[in-house]
Structures are given as structure tokens and as C-alpha cells.
Amino acid sequence: MNLKEIKEIINLMNDNNLNEIEIEREGLKLKLKKSSEGGLVMGTPTHYAVESLPSPKAMPSTPPSTGSGEASKNSKDIKSPMVGTFYRSPSPEAESFVEIGQTVEIGQVVCIVEAMKLMNEIKSEVRGKITEVAVQNAEPVEFGQTLFVVDPVA
């Protein structure tokens, strides 16, 4: 939102005798309120905060899991969607699905989480570069636990 748009909104308010208007969209929350003296009081735009806006495409809007001891630095990290045992490769002799430094695409299989004897392929929901593998091979993981730290690529 730029100044021109904000001025347009202010004019809209004046034309229609509105005292208060609140606009919310991804990345921005804006509240304009006329003060009792007649002037306009501008609210501060808030940044997209993980805990306030429940966007369906965002990662879970709760504090990140600290199961592995590694705090998630951004919402683009790959987190476990289930409870189970983490495996880096499809089988013990095979190569890991992904390595540090590798760029992953959305939908790319990055690891396996085994639960109740079933091997579940975990697909990345983001596009980016793997900067850290947050869990050791064959370690248990819980729901929401960070598996890979990802540096998102535009």
C-alpha cells in the first residue's frame, strides 16, 4: 500500500462520513480512525505475524517445536507433519534424499518419517536451499518438529 492509496482511503472516509476503517490483507493491517477533534489518526501497519493472521497457506501459527533443540528461524522450514522416526534416505544403503546446500522444489521428497511400520515420504511445501538438517537419522520426531532449515529462494 502506498501513500496515494492511503490518501484515497482518507478521501473515501471523508466523502462518506466514515469515522473508522480497518483493512487487512497479507502483509498489512491498517486502521484509520478519526479522532474526536476531527482530525485523522493513523494506525500502524503490522507485519505479518505468525501468531495473528491465520492464513491457510502459512505454516502452523504456533511457536515452533523445540523437540530437536533447534528453534525454527523462519516459517519456511520443513516441519514434520506426523509423529514417527526420521530417515534421510529411502533405505539404509541408499543415498540421502537431500543434502545441505541442495535446492528443493515444492513437492520434492526430502525424507521419510516412519510410523507404525509405514514409510511415509515427506514432501517439501517450500522452494529453497537446505541450510541445515535438524534431526539425526533414525531419531524420533514429533508433530511440528523442524526437520530441515530452508533458505527460501524467490
Added chain:
Amino acid sequence: MFSKILIANRGEIALRVIRACKEMGIRTVAVYSEADRNSSHVRFADEAVCIGRASSKESYLNIPAIISAAEITDVSAIHPGYGFLSENAHFAEICESCHIKFIGPSPESIRKMGDKIVAKETVRKMGVPLTPGSDGIIKTQDAALKIAQKIKYPVIIKAVAGGGGKGMRVCHNDVTLINSFKMAQTEAEANFGLGDVYIEKYIEGPRHVEFQILADEHGNVIHLGERDCSVQRRHQKLLEESPSPALDANLRKKMGDAAVKAAKAVNYHGVGTIEFLLDMHNNFYFMEMNTRIQVEHPVTEMVTGIDLIKEQIKIAMGQKMKLKQEEVKFRGHSIECRVNAEDPYNNFIPSPGKIMELNLPGGPGVRIDTHIYPGYTISPYYDSMVAKLIVHGRDRNEAVRIMRRALDEFYIAPIKTTIPLHMEILNHPTFLEGKATTHFLEKMMKNE
């Protein structure tokens, strides 16, 4: 001996089980949803595993997640608590097939008692009295009249697929029955998608009296007395007490024996509760069996001195029950008040939120089972019960005095709770005289 138990539940009951385990030297694993990250049961367990998002379906009802958590923590057994998966026969079966002991009865027992019609048929064969009624669905007006004449008025028409007190019509004579029957069928169809109805004798002014059962895996079954749970709102219990003001030793023996018979009918093991309706003439009728530990179990613990959770765990470990029926002694009187985060004077609207101030009652004869603490946020995802306040006195009068005193000390802010409602109940003549039936609370609230 179980080395480690996973508690597949939350809130106060999860904490309750953890406490018993700690005293028995058993390690504990808590599972929690994202909304329960700061919950007491998570803090006090030895290990904790996050199993899903806030909604019950994604967490506490999520069988694969719970079993997976049990596997990665390598537990010997799972305690299901109450509600959630505690009476899910399928879950009990999965535990069995994964070689994890389900702390509860067998899947077959759960199934048999879970189906109301099957349960009644099963206990009927053992000579347990049932509410007189139709054997199955009543399809025509004529059949309705016939059954009403047989079991005598008043009768109640119930929807087979109904529940929660809905879809029921009471009829006092042939005329009302004829008028109500077709309407009941239509209503059932509209509300529940199934127009099937059945008819039972309508018990007037009933009390809800339930018996606690304890059974080991070696065929020994005893009862630990009754709990009177007549103070209810919309079939939800608010207050429970033991002994029931309506029972004398004679009636207790009759009902207790019937309860034991009912449990034996399904080869029960574990803790369980047989629910009866007791009418004004001291006739009792089997309603259903709850195949799990119940919310109000502390009331029985206070009057018998027996730790039901520990007994449950011992039974699950295959231990033979040493206690004999004649050895069960009842001492004094116990009352429990369920404190819910609801506004009782505003249609019981839920009152979730952060607890900023908390003063829990204490002193002699007072027990509090709760998971809340100052700064804890009650989330809107689960049931609204925040604490159980239990008292024990030498007799009913003393128990009442202690409860009043304890309720007075109990301070929670700023959320609203049912504490003031309990105070009203504890000062109401009908309750004080021990005359409360299942209609009591509704009547009390109407007179405001």
C-alpha cells in the same frame, strides 16, 4: 511391571494418571496438541510428544499419531483416561496388535456395552432389571398402544438414533400417545435422519445412581459402592456424592449385586461403572455401563480409601485383586463439584481465556484435581471443565459444610466459572434434604 506408560489424554485426568504412575515408579509419556504445549500434564510427565494440531481429531483422537508416539517412546502400556479414545474398541484392538497394553477392558467388552441395545440384552440374561420397554423399534400406533398398556403409563417415546435428551416425548395416557406417536416419528426423521422410535417406561423423578466396579483379569469382580449423580444439566453431571442419600444398606446390596452381575456378563476387567435409574419407589433399572475410569472417580476414592487409577494399572499388569467384597468399607461422605469455565447465569456460555488470578481451596477434607495454574490459558478446543473440587466429611452435613467453605475460598479470575452455581446448590433445601432428582437443577434454575 510396566516400565513406561503413555497417557492418551489431557487436562486433569492426564495429570491424575501421571501422579499415580509416579507413585508406582512408572515412567510417563504425555502426548499433546499444539494448543496444549504449556499444559500441566506435559510439564509433569517424564517425556512428552507433540502429536498434532489443536483440534481433537488431529490430536487426541488421532490414533496413528498416538500409536506412533507410543512406539518411538517405547512404552509398555497406554492409559486412555476418559472421553477421547477410552471407549474406542478399535483403538483398544490396535494397541493389542502393536503389543502395547491398553489399560482398560477388552475390545469385546467395550463393544458389547457400547451398543445400548446389545448391552441391555446382555445384562437382561443375567437377571439385571431393565427399564421396561419395547424389545425393538415400534413401527405402528397400534404397537405403541399395546406396549404402553403392557408396561403402564407414563411412557416415553425415544428416537433410536437420538441423543442428548432430544427427540423424547412423554405420554401419560392413550390419547397423548396417539397424538404424539406420529409426531415423534416425524421429528426423529427430521432431527436424526431416522424415523425409528422405541418406547420405554418413563421413570418419574429418577435419581441417577451408579456403581463403581473393579474387576481383575482372573474373574474377580467387586463393587466399591455408589455415586449419586442426580444433579445434572442436559444430561451432564455437575455434582456427585457418595453415599447416595436414597440408599440404605439393603438397597445398596441389591444394586451392588446387580452391578457385579452386569460386569460379569461381559467378562469385564478393569474399572467400570454401571449406571442405574432409581425411581421414587426404590425400583432400580439398568441404563448403561461405562467401560472406563470416570470423571467422578475421586468421590469413591474418598469414601473407600482405594486409589482407582493404581488399581486400574495393577489390573492391567495382570495382578490378581486381593480385595474381597466383604473387606470394602465405606467411611464418611464425599461430594464433588465439577468447576467448568462457563457462565451459569448466561446460558452456560463457555468462558475460555487466561487465568490471571487463582486461589485454590485447601485445608482438612479438601482435595482438588486440576490442571490449571495462574497464567494458564484455557483454550476453546476442549471441554470446559477446569477443576474438580472434592471434599470428605464424617457425614453428609459435615461434607456440605466443608464444600461450602471450600467453594468460598475458590477464586478464579477473570474467567467465569460455575462456582457460584455450586454455592446455590449447596444452599438449596431440596439438595440439603438429600431429595435431588435429575429434575432438580432445572427446577432450581427456573425459580431464579
